[in-house]
Amino acid sequence: MSExxxxxxxxxxxxxDPPLLKASDGxxxxxxxxxxxxxxxxxxxxLGETYGDAPHLELVRRxxxxxxxxxxxxxxxxxxxxAAVVGGSNVPDLHGLTGGSTAEKTxxxxxxxxxxxxxxxxxxxxxxxLWALLGGRAxxxxxxxxxxxxxxxxxxxxxxxxxxxxxxPAGIVAQARRMIDRYGFKSIKLxxxxxxxxxxIAAIRALRAEFPGYPLRLDPNAAWTVDTSIKVAHETDxxxxxxxxxxxxxxxxxxxxxxxxxxxxxxxxxxxxADVKPGFEQRAVGVVLSDHHxxxxxxxxxxxxxxxxxxxxxxxxHSNSHLGISLAAMTHLGAATPNLTYAADTHTPWQLGVDVLxxxxxxxxxxxxxPDGPGLGVTLDRxxxxxxxxxxxxxxxxxxxxxxxxxxxxxxxxxxxPRW
Amino acid sequence: MSExxxxxxxxxxxxxDPPLLKASDGxxxxxxxxxxxxxxxxxxxxLGETYGDAPHLELVRRxxxxxxxxxxxxxxxxxxxxAAVVGGSNVPDLHGLTGGSTAEKTxxxxxxxxxxxxxxxxxxxxxxxLWALLGGRAxxxxxxxxxxxxxxxxxxxxxxxxxxxxxxPAGIVAQARRMIDRYGFKSIKLxxxxxxxxxxIAAIRALRAEFPGYPLRLDPNAAWTVDTSIKVAHETDxxxxxxxxxxxxxxxxxxxxxxxxxxxxxxxxxxxxADVKPGFEQRAVGVVLSDHHxxxxxxxxxxxxxxxxxxxxxxxxHSNSHLGISLAAMTHLGAATPNLTYAADTHTPWQLGVDVLxxxxxxxxxxxxxPDGPGLGVTLDRxxxxxxxxxxxxxxxxxxxxxxxxxxxxxxxxxxxPRW
Numbered sequence: 001m002s003e004x005x006x007x008x009x010x011x012x013x014x015x016x017d018p019p020l021l022k023a024s025d026g027x028x029x030x031x032x033x034x035x036x037x038x039x040x041x042x043x044x045x046x047l048g049e050t051y052g053d054a055p056h057l058e059l060v061r062r063x064x065x066x067x068x069x070x071x072x073x074x075x076x077x078x079x080x081x082x083a084a085v086v087g088g089s090n091v092p093d094l095h096g097l098t099g100g101s102t103a104e105k106t107x108x109x110x111x112x113x114x115x116x117x118x119x120x121x122x123x124x125x126x127x128x129x130l131w132a133l134l135g136g137r138a139x140x141x142x143x144x145x146x147x148x149x150x151x152x153x154x155x156x157x158x159x160x161x162x163x164x165x166x167x168x169p170a171g172i173v174a175q176a177r178r179m180i181d182r183y184g185f186k187s188i189k190l191x192x193x194x195x196x197x198x199x200x201i202a203a204i205r206a207l208r209a210e211f212p213g214y215p216l217r218l219d220p221n222a223a224w225t226v227d228t229s230i231k232v233a234h235e236t237d238x239x240x241x242x243x244x245x246x247x248x249x250x251x252x253x254x255x256x257x258x259x260x261x262x263x264x265x266x267x268x269x270x271x272x273x274a275d276v277k278p279g280f281e282q283r284a285v286g287v288v289l290s291d292h293h294x295x296x297x298x299x300x301x302x303x304x305x306x307x308x309x310x311x312x313x314x315x316x317x318h319s320n321s322h323l324g325i326s327l328a329a330m331t332h333l334g335a336a337t338p339n340l341t342y343a344a345d346t347h348t349p350w351q352l353g354v355d356v357l358x359x360x361x362x363x364x365x366x367x368x369x370x371p372d373g374p375g376l377g378v379t380l381d382r383x384x385x386x387x388x389x390x391x392x393x394x395x396x397x398x399x400x401x402x403x404x405x406x407x408x409x410x411x412x413x414x415x416x417x418p419r420w
Numbered sequence: 421m422s423e424x425x426x427x428x429x430x431x432x433x434x435x436x437d438p439p440l441l442k443a444s445d446g447x448x449x450x451x452x453x454x455x456x457x458x459x460x461x462x463x464x465x466x467l468g469e470t471y472g473d474a475p476h477l478e479l480v481r482r483x484x485x486x487x488x489x490x491x492x493x494x495x496x497x498x499x500x501x502x503a504a505v506v507g508g509s510n511v512p513d514l515h516g517l518t519g520g521s522t523a524e525k526t527x528x529x530x531x532x533x534x535x536x537x538x539x540x541x542x543x544x545x546x547x548x549x550l551w552a553l554l555g556g557r558a559x560x561x562x563x564x565x566x567x568x569x570x571x572x573x574x575x576x577x578x579x580x581x582x583x584x585x586x587x588x589p590a591g592i593v594a595q596a597r598r599m600i601d602r603y604g605f606k607s608i609k610l611x612x613x614x615x616x617x618x619x620x621i622a623a624i625r626a627l628r629a630e631f632p633g634y635p636l637r638l639d640p641n642a643a644w645t646v647d648t649s650i651k652v653a654h655e656t657d658x659x660x661x662x663x664x665x666x667x668x669x670x671x672x673x674x675x676x677x678x679x680x681x682x683x684x685x686x687x688x689x690x691x692x693x694a695d696v697k698p699g700f701e702q703r704a705v706g707v708v709l710s711d712h713h714x715x716x717x718x719x720x721x722x723x724x725x726x727x728x729x730x731x732x733x734x735x736x737x738h739s740n741s742h743l744g745i746s747l748a749a750m751t752h753l754g755a756a757t758p759n760l761t762y763a764a765d766t767h768t769p770w771q772l773g774v775d776v777l778x779x780x781x782x783x784x785x786x787x788x789x790x791p792d793g794p795g796l797g798v799t800l801d802r803x804x805x806x807x808x809x810x811x812x813x814x815x816x817x818x819x820x821x822x823x824x825x826x827x828x829x830x831x832x833x834x835x836x837x838p839r840w
Contacts, residue, residue: 073548303722309693310723311696
């Protein structure tokens, strides 16, 4: 049997996304993803999952052509091949991360699904779970947090979804109760930046009252000024395990961090290796939320974990709307990362049961156990993939544009960040 | 076939060490090492190589008992088992590194040969070279440097060795010529700290005259004060690619680094993960010389490589007297480490042809090609191992004591650091 990649399949898909609100915009009705399959012959398929926006998809397709023939065990060669066709491209991502777009970030974002798929193939070729290729199992299961969102009951032109409305503290507490009952999460994160800070502080207080002992986090996605951030930090002293991205830029975060009683976390100001030195030197962050989708896959995410450990900075994981391939990848990575110091984020509850996998990994007691099977240990549901590709064809969305969607839903809406 | 470790063999050995001089002491006639074999059944043997000093050997033996039954793919479990029996022990190493001894350093030093042997087993179990398990081949071959030493012709009570005397610039140039002719090295490092700085600067100038275009390095092993270091740094401006450990401590190095025109390298002040933050924040070093023997093996050394890359600090590799297992490990690691920014050190030429391997890896054109075979790709020469174990039994040395040896050879000698 050949042990080099013989075929690569890139499939853009769409799946329904509830009207989750964040930093003053809202999720569009469809989330886009791209599924990457690295194949060896007709039997072996390595899986990766990435963003679905058109400019990114175009680069992923270009990369796909370049990796035919690669030995999946030579990830350095995989990287070189992709760098050769993508290197130099500078495509901003469309998911609300800040920091200027660079060629390095673009390349790592394109490389990521191929790296994950390559590792999945490695595991399948040797009959070992992926955590074994990432240094062993530092923990039996990987804890995730309940990721709460303010939301409308449904999209303006659609029915209410199963989660219903959450636009005030009572709605948020009810959402948390339902999510915790269903998945057993043991920590809670509220996506903020939607309402005035006082309103969101009230929601945090309501969560604290209802869930004593649960670590709480608040993430306004840089919706606040430095002064507002410092004020909120003082008012939530003792309530939050961390405050996430209250304000934009490393400099802004550093100014808040000097005054805030709790650590600041980020997936908006330290989001590439080039940001580490300035971010750490300025003590802008106490926790990095890593994300293998833009840090270049699982091994580079491990590199980031080592950097955080040496810098005495905590580590958790960030999440965008994603499906089960990414959840499996995050789980193996988390299982093999000793210094994953906080429960990770996941959008899994917001998928509304939709997935591209035959058997999505269950979240039980707020944690996911990495599967024992080879590689990622998950299998594509090809019928679901075909359906979701049809949805992609039909939905008409080619680039994520939450701000545009918000303007359409709320005439007169304007994006401002910081807003308060 | 079982795929867990069924047996562990720990063999202390000794091999002849030429009278190499350094920071005002000299190598004893025998170098001690310990060979660790992790076995699965009667066929598979994973190899590791570490220090041979009695207190360390005792901990290695304790660790050996604890790892029977481990899955070599679960390095996290391997680490936990060794931490359980070694954790908390604080045994200073005897190889002239500075910085206080800590339990963390002790544990990583004991863990290292097991980690390398575990990775060797992984590679053998899956039929892949070790670089494939370390992220792929970033380079075809790994460059090493010509590592020059001032030396006596022979030990006081013995004959001259094949390398003969080198006690002045002409002797050093002749040694370099012979070593480069034999191995093809393309860069040169002089171990200094033996004579007054002016004498060693003269040797560097002589090397520059004889080998124009060869990067040069000087390593006085912290024999100098801050003031002397700054003076030498200015006098060697334009001559050295880096100046290695001119003076002790992170603070001392930082004071030199502020004035020195070239980067400072270290294997004496940033030698554990806990040193990284203070060392980098104080900008004490421009290059870290990693060493898998005390950084905890190959994957932790990769972690260090990632930390250096993010910190915009260069990376090379340090060497103590070692044999071919360690050379193979360094070669696979170097092949898989994109940011190995300088040729690595090796004592291989000083082994005088002695090794524990059936087919030691050749150094050709100053570089070593990682073998294609599974794992490390090297095989123990059991006759040689037995002979070297007998030498260990006979030689009477149980702990490295270069200072004691120097006192014996040169009555009235006193260890002082810094000396100039």
